[in-house]
Amino acid sequence: MARYHMETYGCTSNRGESREIERRLRDAGHYRVDGAEEADVAILNTCTVVEKTERNMLRRAEELAEETADLFITGCMALAQGEEFAKADVDGRILHWDEVPEAVTNGECPTTTPDAEPVLDGVVGILPIARGCMSDCSYCITKHATGKIDSPSIEENVEKARALIHAGAKEIRITGQDTGVYGWDEGERKLHRLLDRICDIEGDFRVRVGMANPKGVHGIREELAAVFAENEELYDFLHAPVQSGSDDVLGDMRRQHQVQEYLEVVDAFDEALDYWTLSTDFIVGFPTETDHDHEQSMALLRETRPEKLNVTRFSKRPGTDAADMKGLGGTIKKERSKEMSAEKREIVGEAYADMVGERREDCLVVEDGTADSVKCRDSAYRQIIVRNASDHGIEPGDFVDLEITAHETMYAFGKPRS
Missing domain, CATH: 3.40.50.12160 (Methylthiotransferase, N-terminal domain)
Incomplete structure (x- = not known):
């Protein structure tokens, strides 16, 4: 680790x-x-x-x-x-x-404990829907701790979600090592079915889906995108970490998807949703990544233009196969990371700049910010800061209509519409 x-x-x-x-x-x-x-x-x-x-x-x-x-x-x-x-x-x-x-995970799956239970933090409910994954990535040590996917039933997860909502949760965050393969251990990927059922729970709330690897999503991409389109409770937000724009590097990483499958997932959501947020991850400086491989990653970034992006420099994890590979120099990794991070700032900043002057309805106030501000999320999980929140009488858990007035690279500013 x-x-x-x-x-x-x-x-x-x-x-x-x-x-x-x-x-x-x-x-x-x-x-x-x-x-x-x-x-x-x-x-x-x-x-x-x-x-x-x-x-x-x-x-x-x-x-x-x-x-x-x-x-x-x-x-x-x-x-x-x-x-x-x-x-x-x-x-x-x-x-x-x-x-x-x-x-910090170096592109690895997030880890939950074997007895992970839902947690209510303010108005945010954390719901782990499964443990483990179906991947065997060469750089990831998490699989040694979590094993293969173990999926509780839809009914069990729905009841946990209902309990969180009844306890005051306004945002349910669906988490897991790889939410896209939920149910695979039972022979059926059924994330879309689970989300549909959670959205049927009585109450006024939003649901954010956590990391889902492209391979798991690919097989249900049209069904999943349709569920997002049909349920306003779901943030129109997908975190699908591609990790590289090179099929050669993806093969060395032992990622189960290829670039084309990732693109087909993005296309399915583009067709189903007018306004949504693509979130993805890239690992730069993997031991076998050549200059050409890096350029392919940069080209994929420019083509798909994710509004949220995690850029991680590769580092070796003990006990993984990638740890035995001859690594690239730190200078190369820094230069590639710097180039991608600069492109990220331009893409994300442009997405938030385009929001200025627009209106966003039913934004959820998620948490307090600094200096009497609050942090809100719109329908696509874009972050909007409202200053002087007490003057407007808004607090976490409220739903507000906002006019976007300004932006920074990673978020926008808004004011409540009267």
């Missing part, structure tokens, strides 16, 4: 978020080391109280980016002034704190 180094600055809230990040990382088998130079990833939880603090955060981010393979930046400055890190050419990824544990 990954070796991580974490630094936390600022208030008690930041320290609490860092403790939760570390708890999730430890639960997934990752372990902390002292010093970024010994780590696979560094995590910087930032503060933004005064200008001097901001300068210190930028300087420390620059130092950490030089000392470690991957840098993740979270906390107040990252979320409120993320563009400052880009202007300073800091080679790091800006993430909300609860996105950090998944991002």
